[in-house]
Amino acid sequence: xxxxxxxxxxxxxxxxxxxxxxxxxxxxxxxxxxxxxxxxxxxxxxxxxxxxxxxxxxxxxxxxxxxxxxxxxxxxxxxxxxxxxxxxxxxxxxxxxxxxxxxxxxxxxxxxxxxxxxxxxxxxxxxxxxxxxxxxxxxxxxxxxxxxxxxxxxxxxxxxxxxxxxxxxxxxxxxxxxxxxxxxxxxxxxxxxxxxxxxxxxxxxxxxxxxxxxxxxxxxxxxxxxxxxxxxxxxxxxxxxxxxxxxxxxxxxxxxxxxxxxxxxxxxxxxxxxxxxxxxxxxxxxxxxxxxxxxxxxxxxxxxxxxxxxxxxxxxxxxxxxxxxxxxxxxxxxxxxxxxxxxxxxxxxxxxxxxxxxxxxxxxxxxxxxxxxxxxx
Numbered sequence: 475x476x477x478x479x480x481x482x483x484x485x486x487x488x489x490x491x492x493x494x495x496x497x498x499x500x501x502x503x504x505x506x507x508x509x510x511x512x513x514x515x516x517x518x519x520x521x522x523x524x525x526x527x528x529x530x531x532x533x534x535x536x537x538x539x540x541x542x543x544x545x546x547x548x549x550x551x552x553x554x555x556x557x558x559x560x561x562x563x564x565x566x567x568x569x570x571x572x573x574x575x576x577x578x579x580x581x582x583x584x585x586x587x588x589x590x591x592x593x594x595x596x597x598x599x600x601x602x603x604x605x606x607x608x609x610x611x612x613x614x615x616x617x618x619x620x621x622x623x624x625x626x627x628x629x630x631x632x633x634x635x636x637x638x639x640x641x642x643x644x645x646x647x648x649x650x651x652x653x654x655x656x657x658x659x660x661x662x663x664x665x666x667x668x669x670x671x672x673x674x675x676x677x678x679x680x681x682x683x684x685x686x687x688x689x690x691x692x693x694x695x696x697x698x699x700x701x702x703x704x705x706x707x708x709x710x711x712x713x714x715x716x717x718x719x720x721x722x723x724x725x726x727x728x729x730x731x732x733x734x735x736x737x738x739x740x741x742x743x744x745x746x747x748x749x750x751x752x753x754x755x756x757x758x759x760x761x762x763x764x765x766x767x768x769x770x771x772x773x774x775x776x777x778x779x780x781x782x783x784x785x786x787x788x789x790x791x792x793x794x795x796x797x798x799x800x801x802x803x804x805x806x807x808x809x810x811x812x813x814x815x816x817x818x819x820x821x822x823x824x825x826x827x828x829x830x831x832x833x834x835x836x837x838x839x840x841x842x843x844x845x846x847x848x849x850x851x
Contacts, residue, residue, distance in 0.1 A: 476537050476550060476627030476660050477502045478523065483532030485518050485684075492518040494684040495532070500628075505654050505661040509671040510681035511707070516664045517632055519681075523662065524553045524630050536627060547576075552621035553630040556637065558613045560605040560620075567592070567601040570619045577624075591619045594656075595649075611642045618653070628660035635670065647673055668708055672696070680704055702827035705754050705820060711784060713820070714760075716792045718753035720821065729753050729819055733790020736768040739816035751830060752822040757784070757797035759818035762804060766811035769794070773808045787812065 478500040485493040493515040500506045508516040521527040523534055525546035534542045541549050552573075560569050567588050568575075574584045592598045595615045605613055614634060621629055635643045651674055654661050665671055671678050672692045679689045680703075688700040699705035705713040718731040722742040729736050731753065760769070762785065771789030778800065785796040785804055789812070796802075796812065804810055821830040 478628055478660065478662065479533075479535040479538075480519070480523070481533040481535065483519065483522060483529045483534065485515070485522060485527065486530040491684050493522070493529075496681075496684075496686055498679055498686070498689065500660060500662060502660055503658045505651075505663065505674060505676045507671040507675035507678050508662065508664045508681060509668065509675075509678050509707075510666065512666060514681040515684040516666075516681050520553075520630055520632055520662065520664050524551055525549050526553075550627035551630055552624055552626035552628075553632065554617050554621050554634045556633040558605075558617040558634075558637075560613060560616060562605050564604070565601065566597060566603050566605075566608070566616050569605070569616055570597075570601075570623055573620060573624045587623055588619075591622050594622070595619050595653075609642075610638050611646055614638065614646055615649075618650075622657075626659075628662060631661065631663045633665050634663075635665075636667075643670075650674060668710065672708070680707065682707075698829070699754075699820065700829050702752055702754070702822045705822070709756060711757050711795045711797065713754045713756050714792075714794045715752055715754045715822075716794075717824065718751050719748040720751050721748045729821070731790065731792050733771055733788075733792045734769050736814055736819060737816055738819060738821075750824040752824055752827065754820035754822065755794070755814055755818060757795045760794065760796040760812045760814055762796060762798060762802060763811050763813040766813035768814060769812035771810065771812065773804050773806050773810060775806055776802065776804065 480496055480498040482495045482497050483493060484491060484495050496519060508519060510516050518527060522529050525544060529542060533540055536550060561572065570591060571584045571588045574587060592601055595618060597615055597619055600608065600612060608616065617634065635646055638646060647670060663674065675692055677690060678692055678695055680687045680695060682703050688695055688704050695704055696708050699708065702715055706715055716731055718729045718734065721728050721730060725741055727738040727740040727742050729738055769789050771787040771794065773785060774788050775786040777784040781800060783798055783800045783802040785798055785802050787794045787796060787810065794812070822828060823830055
């Protein structure tokens with residue numbers, strides 16, 4: 475198995491940065507997902523780790539050894555590509571055994587190892603077939619088997635499920651999770667699909683514009699997003715984000731926007747000037763409540779998702795989405811109230827988008843990486 479360390483790695487194409495000063499420490503046996511929108515640099519970063527691209531600066535270490543300049547075949551890493559990259563003229567057995575034949579392993583040893591890996595991935599009955607005779611899910615498992623046959627230190631996976639339909643993708647996710655637990659291997663997995671990231675990862679590194687926005691467990695990124703980008707990227711539907719003011723009134727902090735006025739359940743020693751923020755509330759944390767006064771608005775649309783409904787509400791100038799169990803009991807054009815627990819209101823600094831916290835009752839603070847927090851009066 476292997477520990478991967480990415481030390482301030484950057485990649486430039488001309489004057490443009492695809493990856494900028496990314497640092498990650500991926501523990502032995504971890505399942506870390508590189509998540510982000512298209513063009514954020516996640517696949518470029520994976521290719522640099524695999525040795526298919528050279529970093530413009532920085533280092534890549536495997537178990538403490540600098541492999542930045544090592545050729546791909548000399549790195550103890552196995553990569554699974556989005557396109558599977560199977561040899562169409564070879565049988566499943568020969569596709570799986572190809573890495574071992576390239577290393578001139580004995581024929582008997584190759585056959586034994588291929589049989590072992592094929593049994594693990596339930597491919598034993600398919601060894602004589604060619605890729606054209608396989609389903610998408612079977613091809614995916616063959617690509618995984620070819621990566622596993624070498625017993626590498628770490629597996630690198632570049633959106634391996636993107637070519638599968640929704641049902642098969644869900645089943646293959648479960649297979650990968652079980653495989654990771656069984657092998658105890660280090661997995662580094664690239665995807666733009668937040669469902670894959672949330673369900674599979676032990677930790678997520680969310681990238682944006684070639685930089686890391688936040689690294690943490692799926693729960694940490696979802697429950698305590700560090701920036702408005704993280705808050706808006708994770709969640710389906712995403713977090714409701716809207717401009718607001720934080721004011722101190724009668725010894726308490728309140729969040730106020732056009733159509734929204736909610737207590738934050740934070741004591742303040744004095745009344746003070748208002749502070750401009752971005753407020754955020756997860757759709758599932760808003761509750762339809764006729765007696766509520768925090769939010770009053772009009773239903774503009776109700777989307778039926780089967781077991782749930784998405785209720786779209788306009789409150790003043792604020793557009794909100796509510797995720798509720800079906801039937802929600804409301805219709806378009808109806809005026810309703812919404813309630814929210816103070817702990818479910820997230821606050822972000824208006825200009826930087828960084829998450830706000832409070833260290834003292836009368837101060838909101840912006841967490842700044844590797845620096846002392848900056849207070850917002």
